[in-house]
Amino acid sequence: MPQIELASLAAGALAYAVAIGLAVLLVFGTFRLHAALLASRRDEESMLLAGHRSLAIALGASLLSQALLLRHAVFPTMAVVRDLFLGHPSRAEVARVVGQCALFWVVVGVASVGSVLLATWLFTRMTGRLPEQEEILKDNVAVAIFYAFVLLAITAVLNEGIEDLARSLIPYGPTGVIQLP
Amino acid sequence: MKKGGCALFGCAVVVGLLALATLAAVRLLAADTSETGPVPVREASPRPEPVPGDPDLLRLTFRFRDPDEQPRQLSCVIRRSDYEREEAGFGFVRKQMVEELNRALRGLLEREAEARGVASYFKIEVFGDGSFRWTYKYPDGTQQRVVQRIKDFHAWLNQDAAKALQPLTERYYRDHGLRLAGDDLSVDYETLARNASTPLADCFQALKSLGGGRLPLSLFLTFIQDLRYELPPDVDPDGRETLGFRVPTAVMVKEAGDCDSKAAAFCSLWRQIPARVLLILVPGHALVAVEGKPGPDQASIRLGNRYFILCEVAGPGRSRPGETQISGSFQYVLIEPA
Numbered sequence: 001m002p003q004i005e006l007a008s009l010a011a012g013a014l015a016y017a018v019a020i021g022l023a024v025l026l027v028f029g030t031f032r033l034h035a036a037l038l039a040s041r042r043d044e045e046s047m048l049l050a051g052h053r054s055l056a057i058a059l060g061a062s063l064l065s066q067a068l069l070l071r072h073a074v075f076p077t078m079a080v081v082r083d084l085f086l087g088h089p090s091r092a093e094v095a096r097v098v099g100q101c102a103l104f105w106v107v108v109g110v111a112s113v114g115s116v117l118l119a120t121w122l123f124t125r126m127t128g129r130l131p132e133q134e135e136i137l138k139d140n141v142a143v144a145i146f147y148a149f150v151l152l153a154i155t156a157v158l159n160e161g162i163e164d165l166a167r168s169l170i171p172y173g174p175t176g177v178i179q180l181p
Numbered sequence: 182m183k184k185g186g187c188a189l190f191g192c193a194v195v196v197g198l199l200a201l202a203t204l205a206a207v208r209l210l211a212a213d214t215s216e217t218g219p220v221p222v223r224e225a226s227p228r229p230e231p232v233p234g235d236p237d238l239l240r241l242t243f244r245f246r247d248p249d250e251q252p253r254q255l256s257c258v259i260r261r262s263d264y265e266r267e268e269a270g271f272g273f274v275r276k277q278m279v280e281e282l283n284r285a286l287r288g289l290l291e292r293e294a295e296a297r298g299v300a301s302y303f304k305i306e307v308f309g310d311g312s313f314r315w316t317y318k319y320p321d322g323t324q325q326r327v328v329q330r331i332k333d334f335h336a337w338l339n340q341d342a343a344k345a346l347q348p349l350t351e352r353y354y355r356d357h358g359l360r361l362a363g364d365d366l367s368v369d370y371e372t373l374a375r376n377a378s379t380p381l382a383d384c385f386q387a388l389k390s391l392g393g394g395r396l397p398l399s400l401f402l403t404f405i406q407d408l409r410y411e412l413p414p415d416v417d418p419d420g421r422e423t424l425g426f427r428v429p430t431a432v433m434v435k436e437a438g439d440c441d442s443k444a445a446a447f448c449s450l451w452r453q454i455p456a457r458v459l460l461i462l463v464p465g466h467a468l469v470a471v472e473g474k475p476g477p478d479q480a481s482i483r484l485g486n487r488y489f490i491l492c493e494v495a496g497p498g499r500s501r502p503g504e505t506q507i508s509g510s511f512q513y514v515l516i517e518p519a
Contacts, residue, residue, distance in 0.1 A: 168486035174371060178513045180491065181480055
């Protein structure tokens with residue numbers, strides 16, 4: 001008769017809690033970062049309150065893009081955290097896993113935010129006759145929509161690379177379980 | 182600035198696409214030409230025979246068909262002493278194991294009694310399957326601190342001594358090519374594949390040289406696939422329990438084995454490339470995964486940042502590298518390169 005394994009359930013609950021905490025933290029962080037970059041020290045919150053549609057579209061697209069990439073940090077985190085539930089780990093092992101998880105989030109976070117920023121910067125340099133940021137600040141909705149789609153397009157391509165990077169961070173031992181295609 | 186940037190970008194894209202197209206064309210031309218096909222007619226190989234002048238050397242001769250279905254003959258030598266040591270060192274005869282473990286347990290309990298300075302007061306008997314009983318006696322007038330030590334040892338025998346048997350049992354199995362985890366006893370594939378590499382070094386070199394300049398994965402694969410498929414008994418005629426596994430040297434000498442035996446033999450040869458290889462344990466089956474760059478039509482898996490091409494070694498049917506129908510989550514054993 002199938003049984004629910006409590007350790008597995010606890011690991012799943014922990015994954016859920018970690019995902020909620022980190023999602024809020026990271027999304028808020030990237031929001032602040034992009035708002036600062038786009039609004040150039042202007043008060044992005046008051047611009048949004050004033051109904052600045054272009055800024056909303058551009059900020060929303062940035063957040064969505066980076067959230068799509070940042071979610072790849074969840075899988076390696078849970079791959080190592082689950083091991084803690086399968087045995088009786090020492091404090092040193094717990095500390096090592098916590099350190100590994102922090103490393104996953106830092107690496108994936110920096111790679112996600114950095115690569116989207118770099119790609120959009122390169123793209124705006126290549127479209128020299130179209131000053132996206134200035135037009136967005138002027139509430140040019142057409143440019144904002146175009147900018148949002150550019151971000152999502154870049155993210156769609158980057159997604160594979162970030163997933164690959166995240167999976168390469170998972171440490172593996174001499175024995176384990178592997179998924180065959 | 183924009184026009185210059187676009188021109189540069191466009192040029193880079195064209196050059197990149199051309200490079201990709203060239204790579205794809207080269208890969209297609211170099212693609213493995215072996216195909217899945219019916220079981221080839223296998224010509225019987227001569228039996229192993231001693232090498233004149235050195236009775237410890239056995240000459241093995243294999244006749245098999247290469248990936249192009251061309252008949253090949255492989256000749257190599259293996260030390261009889263290596264083969265016999267590998268085969269005799271694997272598995273266990275239950276009666277011998279119980280006797281050896283009981284002996285080790287008795288020694289351990291006696292050493293503990295000696296260390297506590299109470300050996301002369303105890304009579305310990307180990308019997309059955311790791312059970313033990315004891316009596317103790319001390320004369321009237323024995324010093325109180327000695328009496329206390331005797332009582333402490335008696336309490337240790339009652340409460341903790343039984344735990345000493347588990348590490349002894351685990352070590353016994355480990356020394357015999359097996360691994361005990363909890364109540365699960367399994368074959369220690371990694372150790373057995375690693376230990377067999379040196380005895381099979383000559384066979385590896387002979388097989389590698391047959392491949393010429395090409396990476397000989399297909400050749401190694403068809404060689405192992407062409408070995409007779411034979412399910413070793415769980416208990417051999419001498420009463421040795423082997424969990425239905427045959428060590429790599431025995432697979433080569435007997436020219437036969439089942440899935441996991443053949444997989445371990447393949448691993449002990451292939452790790453001498455040197456390259457990493459995974460032995461993947463599927464219920465009722467085993468296959469290997471060889472580190473490399475998988476082609477577009479090859480089933481592969483990823484471990485960390487390394488790619489492994491799945492290969493069926495069991496035979497007797499032919500399967501190309503990367504050709505398998507197996508899917509799902511399974512246990513792997515990583516065999517490091519030599």
